Amino acid sequence: MPYAFTLDDVAFLRSGAGSAALAECSSLPLTDKTRIADVAAVRRIAPEHAAAVLETVVLRRKSSSKLDSAASWLFTGDALQQASATAVARHRASRLAGRDVHDVTCSVGADLIEIARVASRALGSDLDEVRLAMARHNCLEAGVSPVLMRADALRPVSRSAVVVADPARRDSAGRRAWKPADFLPPLDGLVEAYAGRELSVKCAPGLDFSIAPWADEVELVSLDGQVREACLWRGVGSAVSRRATVLRSDGAQWTVTDADPDEIPVREHGEWIVDPDGAVVRAGLVRHYAARHGLWQLDERIAYLTGDVPPPGIRAFRVFEYGPYSEKNLRVLLKKHDIGRLEILVRGLDVDPDALRRKLKPRGGEEATLVLTRIGRSGVAFLCRAQLT
Structure with missing residues (x-):
């Protein structure tokens, strides 16, 4: 505990x-x-x-692996676990720059600090007096001075500011909560309490977003290849309903939305296999991403993409052997190419990569990536070299 x-x-x-x-x-x-x-x-x-x-x-x-310049901050264990990584919090705050913003679940202030750096006015509130005291300390250490007060997130104490909320998504036993009523505060209660207000609610990326019909936009955010969170936006000037934002620790970032073109072909593989960032996949924007980069699909139901020129700045997989999926065929290919170190990626097939690797027993001096997927009803294997583009 x-x-x-x-x-x-x-x-x-x-x-x-x-x-x-x-x-x-x-x-x-x-x-x-x-x-x-x-x-x-x-x-x-x-x-x-x-x-x-x-x-x-x-x-x-x-905190050092998650938050910037937090070496002198105070935390509770739960507050640190729930806090957004600094790059993610900074991105969300950038969408609220120049606005009046009220973080109604400010906790120890990790997200509020990034908001206070860019907002016209920033207000933070929480019911937990200990976390509020920590937030005061952390804001002072960070050189920002939002207004802080003790208040129930379901009882509005501001009138016109954009409302930011990060409901707790675990129960008292530490189990992850998926039902809106089980969030703390309840998601539906937040929406009702701030009816007519602009709203930004952080959620788990695995949430079934159909439970939030009130959201104008669902944004999935990844950092360094890991999907970190989803954000439900209402009334904050968005012209799209789905967005994937991909962030890198070096400051690079890009976004794809459902307003982008999505007309792409489905045909045989090109020179490269591309596994889109998880934020793109979870946002349902695989075709939009493919259209932007001149890629196409192997199968319209599978998220793997292919093409002759991979997008820049990603880890892509150059195909040098392919064929029907069978363990016998794979053993032959691994022996032929002297493969001993084997990464296995799977989409659309019921295959356990670790169990398959134990069965194949690769023994060689070279390394490769095995991409297994389904085209139509058939399993297909691509033996590839992974490269940073």
Whole structure:
């Protein structure tokens, strides 16, 4: 169970003594082997708040892979887990630049900080007093000053600002919630509470978006190839109903929407196989992406694309052997090309890549990617070289 911080913990962590304790404990190894010694050291340094100090050091280390410039922030475990990666939060905030924005579930302020950097005015509210106290600290550390207040997300305290919300999607037992009524606060309750207001609600990317008929636009966002979240937009000036936004840690990004052309052929494979970014697939924009880059489909029901020139800046798969899928044929191909390291990608077939690799037992000095898919009713195998384009 994650540690339950108190207001006294937060006050101590923000004090001079707390800052000194955190600085002294930040160099502890915190490994399984050093656990007993580390806990003893923290208890010696901050006896009354040892658990809070230890948890904060651990959470700050975890935050480094997700949040920028958060080394001095305060978190709860659940708040850090739910916070958007900085690049994702920054992108969402950019769509609200110059507006008045109210984050009605601001938590410890990770998303609110990015909003406050670009909004005309920013307001953050939450029912949890501990998280609000952490948000005040984090905003100060980040150099922004949104208005913060304690308020129930279902009881509006602002009148005209764009409403931003990030409902919790896990129950008290830590299980993921999929029904709108099980969100905290409930998704339908949020929509009703802010009837007529512009709205931006962060959701899990696997959500069935048919449960949100009120949303004008569904945006799927990925970062470095991993789909991070979906955002449901209402009344924020969008002219599209579906959008995929692909972000990279180096600052590169691009977007495809359902307003883009989607007329593409279905025919035999070209020189390359392309597996579209997960945000494109989940947003249902595979054909739109293909049309933009001169690609086509192998089968209209399968998300794999193909073409003679792959899009720039992606990992694509150059075909050097192909044929009907069978384990016997694959063993012959792997032996022929001396393949020992084999990546297996599958769409449209009931194949477990790990189980198949164990059956094939590749033993060679070369590496390849095996792309397995279905064309019509037949399984097809493409043996490829993966390349960054």
